[in-house]
Amino acid sequence: MAESSSLYAPDWLAYPQEPAHLDPAIWEASFQRTASGQVEVDGLPVTQLAQDYGTPAYLFSETVFRARASRFRQAFEEAFAPYGGEVSVYYAGKSFLTTAVAAWAIQEGLYLDTASGGELALAQGAGVPGERIALHGNNKSAAEIERALTYEVGRLVADSVPELELIGRVAEGLGKQAPVMLRVTPGVHASTHDFIATAHEDQKFGQSMLAGTARLAGLTEAQLAELGLSQDDSYAAVALALAHQSPHLDLRGLHCHIGSQIFEAEGFAQAADRVLTFAAQMQEGLGVSLPELDLGGGYGIAYTQQDAPRSPEQVAGQLASSVMASCQRLGISLPHLSFEPGRSISGPSGATLYEVGTIKDIEVEDAEGKTRLRRYVSVDGGMSDNPRPVLYEADYTVTLANRAPEGQQLLSRVVGKHCESGDIVIRYCYLPADLKAGDLLLVAATGAYNHVMASNYNYVTRPPVVTTAVGGTARLMVRRETEEDMLQRDLGLL
Numbered sequence: 001m002a003e004s005s006s007l008y009a010p011d012w013l014a015y016p017q018e019p020a021h022l023d024p025a026i027w028e029a030s031f032q033r034t035a036s037g038q039v040e041v042d043g044l045p046v047t048q049l050a051q052d053y054g055t056p057a058y059l060f061s062e063t064v065f066r067a068r069a070s071r072f073r074q075a076f077e078e079a080f081a082p083y084g085g086e087v088s089v090y091y092a093g094k095s096f097l098t099t100a101v102a103a104w105a106i107q108e109g110l111y112l113d114t115a116s117g118g119e120l121a122l123a124q125g126a127g128v129p130g131e132r133i134a135l136h137g138n139n140k141s142a143a144e145i146e147r148a149l150t151y152e153v154g155r156l157v158a159d160s161v162p163e164l165e166l167i168g169r170v171a172e173g174l175g176k177q178a179p180v181m182l183r184v185t186p187g188v189h190a191s192t193h194d195f196i197a198t199a200h201e202d203q204k205f206g207q208s209m210l211a212g213t214a215r216l217a218g219l220t221e222a223q224l225a226e227l228g229l230s231q232d233d234s235y236a237a238v239a240l241a242l243a244h245q246s247p248h249l250d251l252r253g254l255h256c257h258i259g260s261q262i263f264e265a266e267g268f269a270q271a272a273d274r275v276l277t278f279a280a281q282m283q284e285g286l287g288v289s290l291p292e293l294d295l296g297g298g299y300g301i302a303y304t305q306q307d308a309p310r311s312p313e314q315v316a317g318q319l320a321s322s323v324m325a326s327c328q329r330l331g332i333s334l335p336h337l338s339f340e341p342g343r344s345i346s347g348p349s350g351a352t353l354y355e356v357g358t359i360k361d362i363e364v365e366d367a368e369g370k371t372r373l374r375r376y377v378s379v380d381g382g383m384s385d386n387p388r389p390v391l392y393e394a395d396y397t398v399t400l401a402n403r404a405p406e407g408q409q410l411l412s413r414v415v416g417k418h419c420e421s422g423d424i425v426i427r428y429c430y431l432p433a434d435l436k437a438g439d440l441l442l443v444a445a446t447g448a449y450n451h452v453m454a455s456n457y458n459y460v461t462r463p464p465v466v467t468t469a470v471g472g473t474a475r476l477m478v479r480r481e482t483e484e485d486m487l488q489r490d491l492g493l494l
């Protein structure tokens with residue numbers, strides 16, 4: 001019977017021989033199934049957590065977060081140390097950010113990437129020193145820039161010529177000099193979902209390094225000539241020359257970020273090589289100095305059995321050797337390197353706890369026209385707490401968490417409670433045939449891009465974030481949204 005349902009499973013999803021087993025490639029060691037059959041997080045049984053905090057709830061392990069943050073930092077520092085390279089590792093806050101998490105990242109020796117005035121406000125509230133913060137974004141407002149400069153953030157990453165000019169004007173008004181990096185587009189199409197591959201040319205981020213794109217910067221021929229450039233140069237060259245010339249901008253170097261959830265080393269090596277080649281050309285041709293290079297983040301994690309991420313040490317080691325090879329080929333010295341892992345730190349730190357509600361079996365025809373069963377399992381959350389399946393066709397792994405999954409396993413689809421047929425939490429999984437309402441499901445690796453992307457669709461309140469740590473402590477990090485919170489912005493206009 002198991003074999004017949006497996007016709008509906010994608011190739012990567014095997015019928016579980018040991019359904020109680022938590023694959024350590026997907027579940028960090030803080031997530032363990034005990035002899036009772038129940039899953040514990042940092043030693044806390046999920047039934048206890050559900051009782052104390054309700055469901056759905058995001059569970060976020062401080063233990064895992066701190067360990068992954070410091071492991072990435074150390075891996076990069078150690079990989080570049082033999083070459084005398086200095087490294088800063090930024091935690092990409094947009095993947096998961098709370099006051100405590102910002103503080104943990106700093107305590108573990110990392111810097112913090114922010115991507116909006118709101119993220120910056122949170123970092124300030126957490127007491128993150130300005131020099132430890134970078135501000136990103138492709139459309140920063142004057143107010144956001146002013147906030148960043150007033151707080152004296154370490155780096156502003158400029159995404160276009162108009163933005164660079166705006167940063168210059170705001171800095172001038174404040175009587176300051178803005179430390180800027182210029183984001184460039186290395187033209188590498190990393191193999192990931194199209195919406196999160198951000199370095200090929202036809203997308204909104206970064207500035208082109210391609211010859212002949214200078215004219216897109218909107219300067220006259222005479223203005224270009226004044227900068228020592230012509231229409232044969234690149235858009236990024238214009239930005240560099242403008243930044244170099246401005247007394248209000250302190251040009252630190254180039255930045256690139258090729259995408260997210262990337263597994264291969266190749267894309268990163270290629271991007272680094274292209275950016276370093278461009279940096280060498282510009283230092284030579286324009287006489288600018290570019291002492292820093294920020295290579296972004298994007299390292300993939302295991303959501304399901306089909307994902308095979310590299311370890312932080314492999315990621316850092318491969319990047320160090322490819323960056324060194326490029327520098328040697330170009331005859332330039334190693335710049336100060338920065339990296340910005342987000343998901344690879346926060347993702348495996350979190351999991352989402354749901355309660356099972358209605359269960360419905362559907363008959364569908366398979367490829368051979370045979371009638372088959374598909375089980376729909378509804379949970380008490382969905383696309384409002386995890387929009388990634390809808391946005392990116394993301395897959396996740398789920399396990400029955402309040403007791404051991406035993407006996408026959410059925411091919412199932414876990415769906416949310418929203419008014420959309422696309423409201424899927426897990427497209428394909430095996431769950432025990434005796435699953436019933438009131439059981440608890442735990443979805444792995446939801447620490448990144450879930451809480452921070454949550455919405456109130458269908459006026460569903462957003463879940464709390466409960467943080468756990470070794471020794472069996474649980475603390476409420478973000479409380480559950482109440483209906484009152486949610487409705488108070490509606491001013492009751494009749």
Ligand SMILES: *Cc1c(COP(=O)(O)O)cnc(C)c1O
Pocket residue numbers: 092094095113136257259260261296297298299340341342343344448
């Ligand atoms: C999103 C983002 C990151 C982090 O990406 P992850 O895939 O979460 O590692 C880093 N840098 C920039 C500029 C980003 O936009």
